[in-house]
Amino acid sequence: MDINSSELPKFIAIEGPIGVGKTSLAMLLSKTLGYEPWLESTGSNPFIERFYENNNQAALQTQLFFLFERARQLDLMRQAHLFKPLRVTDFLIEKDEIFATLNLDADELQLYHNIYQHLNIEPPRPDLVIYLQASTDVLLERINTRGNKGEKNMDKNYVSRLVDKYTEFFHYYEKTPLLIVNSTAIDPISNDKEYQELLSFIVASKQGRHYYNPIPKIL
Numbered sequence: 001m002d003i004n005s006s007e008l009p010k011f012i013a014i015e016g017p018i019g020v021g022k023t024s025l026a027m028l029l030s031k032t033l034g035y036e037p038w039l040e041s042t043g044s045n046p047f048i049e050r051f052y053e054n055n056n057q058a059a060l061q062t063q064l065f066f067l068f069e070r071a072r073q074l075d076l077m078r079q080a081h082l083f084k085p086l087r088v089t090d091f092l093i094e095k096d097e098i099f100a101t102l103n104l105d106a107d108e109l110q111l112y113h114n115i116y117q118h119l120n121i122e123p124p125r126p127d128l129v130i131y132l133q134a135s136t137d138v139l140l141e142r143i144n145t146r147g148n149k150g151e152k153n154m155d156k157n158y159v160s161r162l163v164d165k166y167t168e169f170f171h172y173y174e175k176t177p178l179l180i181v182n183s184t185a186i187d188p189i190s191n192d193k194e195y196q197e198l199l200s201f202i203v204a205s206k207q208g209r210h211y212y213n214p215i216p217k218i219l
Helices: 022-033 048-053 059-080 095-103 106-119 136-146 156-171 192-204
Strands: 011-015 036-038 087-089 128-133 178-182 209-212
Touching (some): 022 087, 059 106, 095 106, 128 156, 178 192
Parallel strands (some): 128 178, 178 209
């Protein structure tokens, strides 16, 4: 498809629960649009495997590691903005609160909030946020397919609660233009036709809230 670069959002952020395809879509969009990808380095968290084995174990350490890493990346991103403002990321810093409220007890959450406030995080604001949705069963299938060692013991109830947290968060989200994509029935990463259809919708999404809900194919 022909894309008029002057009509594109300059900074796109992609969000959604574990396994929904944020990073893959960010990489694909960066290649198509010629944008710089800024990807979350989740694999470097030394506590994550222990956390997934037991959600009550190492929750605070896991959360704080991610918070410091995301804050570091956002600081670098803000500094680089003057030199290369065209970018796509696979996270919002606001996601940190979603996971914190899900994983931490009351005392840990208070400590987390104190640390967050002292970091004085000032993230650059995206021109468009893409929120990828999928059902719990589809997410678990995708998680198992990609075979990450740290995710092998992912609990279905945990994923379901995470989906609910994301749904609640984006129900009230109004900071930026938002495109909500139901990815349950599509695979834009492996299917170029579905990717091109989604790309057309992304390009057409301007101000406000938009929904992309393709009809499942009947075999």
